[in-house]
Amino acid sequence: MSPATLMPATLTPADLLARLVGFPTVVGQPNGALIEDVARYLRAHGAEVTVLAGPEGDRSNLFASFxxxxxxxxxxxxxxxVVPATEPEWRADPFVLRREGDRLIGRGACDMKGFVAAVLAAAPAMGRMALRAPLHIALxxxxxxxxxxxxxxxxxxPALCAPPEGAIxxxxxxxxPVLAHKGKAALRLSAKGRSGHSSRPDLGQNAIQRLVPVLARICAQAEALTRGPQDARFAPPYSSVQIGTICGGQAVNIIPDFAEAQIEARAIAGVSPKAILQEVLVDLPEGVSLDWLSEYPALALxxxxxxARLAETLTGRAAQGAVSFGTEAGLFQQAGIAAIVCGPGDIARAHKPEEYLTLSELEGTCAMLSSLIDRQAV
Incomplete structure (x- = not known):
């Protein structure tokens, strides 16, 4: 299904998922076409929709209320x-949803356009029913x-609605339903040096070697964290830090004039991931600079x-204590909104070739949302 034409007013959940997957909204790239299409669809079903442009200028959030x-x-x-889909193992265009048996295959089908498709499929019912309490959609x-x-x-x-009862x-x-997840912070360390022939290291400044003392402290911190505060709900049960990427230098006989490393920390609830990194980033060596890339807090409901009780009622499943991957839920909670993580699919399928959601998982999400609509109705 091509997203070039306007979204029809009524589509099946699988149709809606195909529609969403057809927009290649790779992280860091424009998403306006998808947002405009969804806004038009939701307004057709009676939602009050606000498109919120981000500071980047080519990406937007969307908030809709019934x-x-x-x-x-x-x-x-x-x-x-969605993450990029450049892996050679894709057996077809990752941005064209295809069905194989019960599987709906495409980039973002599981993480997490499947949930969004189910929400959009519920929009006609949200618009038809008299709701005593609102349902909001945040994209x-x-x-x-x-x-x-x-x-x-x-x-x-705060300008768009009364303080929400909660966020799923x-x-x-x-x-x-998942009650908790780890928080995360990520940063980039950059080192500048002075190039020259490797036979005269006394005339240059080696950027890679400037990074080494800091990276050594990070490695020591990673080991120390295994003996730090523990929370058995997580796997592993402790906070962690790792050096994720490192680059620098041109050739073995050239003194490197630039080097860079990206580091992340993941923290159990009650521990600040940024503070973990700050502990080992004091007194940076000369020529080494730091840029924070991202940060979000842990979730603990x-x-x-x-x-939590509502989510258990809607799904018929007991809540799980925690997962180790992160989500936006911690930011909702930080903003004063109770939050829980609950959606279709398996995180193990995310960020991989041939990513998929099953039709039964999609239908199960629609059933959960139908129960929620009934709960909000007059």
Whole structure:
């Protein structure tokens, strides 16, 4: 299905997923065509829609409401960006959804356009029914770059609706409600040196070697964290730090004049991932600079919280304590909105060739949302 034409008013959930996958909204790239199409579709079903342009100028969040906005409601939240699909193992165009048996295959089908498709499929019912409490739809951009888009949406939320009762973030959890996840911070270290022939190191400055003392401290911190605070809900049960990328130099006989490394920390609930990194980044060597790339907090929702009980009722599944991957849920909670992670699919399929969601998983999400609509109805 080509996204070039306008989205029809009524589509099946699988049709909607095909529509969404057809927009190649790779992280860091424009998403305007998808957002405009979804906005038009939701308005056709009676939603009040606000498109919130991000500071980048070519990417936007979307917030839509059904029902009275002056009382607390439930936010259904998903990101519409996807990771690149350049792997050679794709057996067909990753941005054209195809069906093989029960599998709906395409980039973003599982992470997380499947949830968004189910939400859009529920929009006609949201528009038809008299709701005593609202249902909101929040779509964000650049989640895959460290949750960069949703903070702008959350900043605008007080002007768009009453403080929400809670938010369901539909990342793939097999429709099992998840109460907690780790937080993350990422940074880039850059070192400048002075080039020259390697036979005269005394006349140059080696940028790679300038980074080495800092990287050594990070490696030591990684080991120390295994003996630090523990939370058995997570795997591993401790916070972690790793050097994810490193580059620099041109040839073995040239003194490198530039080097760069990217580092991330993932922290259990109650621990700041940024603070983990700051502990070992004091007194940077001369010529080494630091740029923070992203940061989002951990999520920690109490098992007895009303939102947790609601999610268990809607899904018929007991809540899971925690997952180690991160989501936008921690940012919703930081903004004062109770949040839980619950969506279709398996995170193990995400960011891989032949990513898929099953038709039964999509239909199960639609059933969950139907129950939620009934709960919000007069």
């Amino acid at each position: 029902g009275p906005k002056d009382v607390p409601g439930i936010v259904l939240s998903g990101h519409v960006d 964000s951009y650049d989640e895959e770059a460290g949750c960069k888009g949703v903070p702008h949406l959350l900043d605008a939320l 973030i539909g990342e793939p959890t097999g429709l099992v 109490a098992p007895e919280a009303p939102l």
